[in-house]
Amino acid sequence: MQKPQSYDLVISGAGITSAIGQGVPAFTSALFGGETAFREMRRQGRQRPQPAEGSLYLGAELESLALPDRITGHKFPSASLSAQAALATVHEAWHDARLEQVDPQRIGLIVGGSNLQQRELLLTQEKYRDKIAFLRPTYGFAFLDSDIAAICSEAFGIRGPCFTVGGASASGHVAAIQGIQAIASGVVDACIVVGALTDLSYFECQALRSMGAMGSDRFAGQPELACRPFDSESDGFIYGESCGAIVMERYSHARRPGVEAILAFSGWAMSMDANRGPECSLDGEVEVIRRVLQQAGIEPREIDYVNPHGSGSSLGDRTELQALRACGLSHAPINATKSITGHGLSAAGVVELIATLVQVKAGKLHPSRNLENPIDSSFRWIGPVAEEHPVRAALNLSYGFGGVNTAICLSALR
Numbered sequence: 001m002q003k004p005q006s007y008d009l010v011i012s013g014a015g016i017t018s019a020i021g022q023g024v025p026a027f028t029s030a031l032f033g034g035e036t037a038f039r040e041m042r043r044q045g046r047q048r049p050q051p052a053e054g055s056l057y058l059g060a061e062l063e064s065l066a067l068p069d070r071i072t073g074h075k076f077p078s079a080s081l082s083a084q085a086a087l088a089t090v091h092e093a094w095h096d097a098r099l100e101q102v103d104p105q106r107i108g109l110i111v112g113g114s115n116l117q118q119r120e121l122l123l124t125q126e127k128y129r130d131k132i133a134f135l136r137p138t139y140g141f142a143f144l145d146s147d148i149a150a151i152c153s154e155a156f157g158i159r160g161p162c163f164t165v166g167g168a169s170a171s172g173h174v175a176a177i178q179g180i181q182a183i184a185s186g187v188v189d190a191c192i193v194v195g196a197l198t199d200l201s202y203f204e205c206q207a208l209r210s211m212g213a214m215g216s217d218r219f220a221g222q223p224e225l226a227c228r229p230f231d232s233e234s235d236g237f238i239y240g241e242s243c244g245a246i247v248m249e250r251y252s253h254a255r256r257p258g259v260e261a262i263l264a265f266s267g268w269a270m271s272m273d274a275n276r277g278p279e280c281s282l283d284g285e286v287e288v289i290r291r292v293l294q295q296a297g298i299e300p301r302e303i304d305y306v307n308p309h310g311s312g313s314s315l316g317d318r319t320e321l322q323a324l325r326a327c328g329l330s331h332a333p334i335n336a337t338k339s340i341t342g343h344g345l346s347a348a349g350v351v352e353l354i355a356t357l358v359q360v361k362a363g364k365l366h367p368s369r370n371l372e373n374p375i376d377s378s379f380r381w382i383g384p385v386a387e388e389h390p391v392r393a394a395l396n397l398s399y400g401f402g403g404v405n406t407a408i409c410l411s412a413l414r
Contacts, residue, residue, distance in 0.1 A: 009180055010261035010413065012190070012254040013097025013247035014354050015089040017197070018341055019060035019240050023092055028358045032386045034367040036060065036340055038223040038238060045119040045126075048202045057205045058215065058223045059239035060342040071155045078138045080120040083148045085197040085243035086111065090152050097247035098256050099190060104159040108188035111149045112175030113196035113346030114166030122201040148196055160188045164196075168400030169311070170270075171195065172244065172349025173408060177268045179248050190249045195350025197243040205239070212236060213278060213313060228370035229310035229336035230317050230381075237311040240342020244350035246357075251413075263357050266393070266411040267296025273403030280316050284405045285323035289395070292407035293327070298393055300328035303409075305365065305394040307356045310336040311343050314375075320397070321376050333389055335382035339369040349398040349406065360391045360412050 016023065019037040020030035029035075037060040041047060047056060062085075071087045079087065090109075094100075099107060121143055128135045141147055145164045153162045161182065167174035172195030179191035200208075208214035215236035219226035227238035254261050269292035273284040293300060306329060308320055324330060337355045344351050359365050365382045374381055394410045 008250055009183060009248060009265040010251045010254055011246050011263050011357055012249045012259050012261050013093045013099070014357060015092030015096065015245040016243070016351065016354050017062065017065065017085045017089045018242040018351065019062055020341060022066060022088065024354070024358065031340055031355060031358065031366045032362070032364065034340060034369055034384065036224055036227070036369060038226055038342065040220065040223065043119070045123045045201050046205065048206065056217050056220060057202070058217055058220065058226050060241060062241050076151055078136065078142050079151055080117045080142065080199065082116045082197045082199050083151050086148050086152055086194050087155055089243045089245040090156065090192060090194060093192060093245040093247050094156055097190065098258050099247065101256050102190050104157045106160055106189040107158050108160040108179070108182050108191040109149055109152055109158050109162040109194070110175045110179050110191060111145070111164040111194045111196050112167070112171035112350065113198060114145055114164065114171065116145050116148065116196050116346060117143065117199050118204055119199045119201040122203065167404045167406070168402055169343070169345050169348055170398040170400035170404040170406045171346040172351070173398040173406035174270065174404070176246070176349065176353065176408065177270055177406065180265055180268055183248060183250060189253050190247055193246050193248060193350060195244040195344065195347035197241055197347055198345035200239060209236070211278060214239065215312060225370055227312060227339055227342055229312040229339050230374055231371050232373040232375050234312045234314060234317065236313055237338070237343040240338070240344050242341055242344035242347045242351050244347055244354050246350060246353060262361055262413050264411045264413055265408065266298065267292045267409035268407070269295060270406045273405065275403040278401040280319045280399060281403065282319050282322055284403060285320060285399065286326050288405040288407045289323060289327045292409050296409040298409060301331070302393050303329055303332045303395050305359070305389070305391045306332045306334045307337060307352050307394060307396045308334060309397045309399045310338055312338065316399070318375055321379065329395065330379055333365055333380045333382055335365055336368045336371065337366070339371065340366065352398070353396055353408070356394050356396055356410060360394065363390050364388045
């Protein structure tokens with residue numbers, strides 16, 4: 001990939017919907033305060049029917065979801081939870097970037113995520129199993145991931161390229177890289193990138209737990225202790241409902257009244273491990289980190305903050321730290337956003353880009369929850385309290401099943 005002009009591609013707007021807060025201000029406050037929302041999940045279709053004792057799934061779910069008047073459920077009555085979260089989140093990012101001032105023909109939309117509406121599909125199938133002739137016709141397109149992109153396109157009048165991409169838990173980053181390339185090639189002037197809410201059913205929860213990826217209910221009595229990336233007591237990721245959206249543009253194009261661009265994309269990279277399974281690869285992670293630093297023209301010693309994937313998987317967390325050390329990055333301050341938000345799966349990459357954005361803006365780093373006994377204490381961990389720390393160059397990492405490795409470098413504009 002050709003290296004862009006320095007600081008040319010920026011984040012001009014952001015929106016977020018998460019279990020710890022809807023909207024960037026609420027999310028920021030909760031993030032720096034280390035506020036979590038973990039509990040036994042209660043959303044219909046999220047727990048197995050008649051679960052055995054000691055087999056409940058823990059996670060963080062949205063308490064509520066506020067939709068702006070222009071995109072209420074009355075306009076899109078069959079919109080799934082994933083679609084509603086995308087509408088609310090894009091609405092915030094749209095207004096933050098003042099996109100009403102941009103030609104809709106020159107605005108693109110890329111939704112990161114695939115197989116996003118599994119719980120919704122399960123509930124529909126259960127409801128109509130014995131009366132399938134009464135299945136609503138809109139199911140014929142509502143079950144598609146592309147429906148989320150289409151709903152957002154209709155709601156905001158987006159006329160540029162609009163599509164979805166999948167990369168498992170790295171989907172948000174994959175979508176961001178596609179958005180960067182769309183702007184760099186001149187296809188669009190502004191691109192909205194959405195890390196969509198992955199709506200798991202109990203089928204996915206059970207499979208992910210059985211394979212050892214999703215954490216157990218060992219902390220069912222104290223669910224706030226269950227999510228512990230990089231801690232020796234972690235036994236897998238803890239799910240967290242979330243959706244993130246960013247607007248990216250060239251710096252020269254984003255200079256509209258009311259728009260504040262403080263973070264630029266200085267490098268991006270993606271590589272595969274040539275492996276279908278969920279196993280992580282040290283060689284693959286080292287390769288993508290080295291490639292992104294080379295593309296950004298940044299020496300490892302210049303990185304002064306790492307926002308890691310940090311899912312809470314014992315093997316995944318250890319491998320990630322080994323890769324950072326091999327690339328000369330063990331000096332950089334590091335925290336774990338997922339320890340507060342939970343793992344948003346498809347949403348994670350964009351949520352953590354926003355977490356990086358708000359930390360750069362505030363000049364401080366958010367705490368890591370439950371990091372009581374780090375698996376490698378030699379790293380520069382941010383502990384249970386936020387720390388003042390100006391960031392000039394940050395590295396953001398995201399990995400996904402199927403051997404997907406992604407890395408993005410970000411540079412502060414001030």
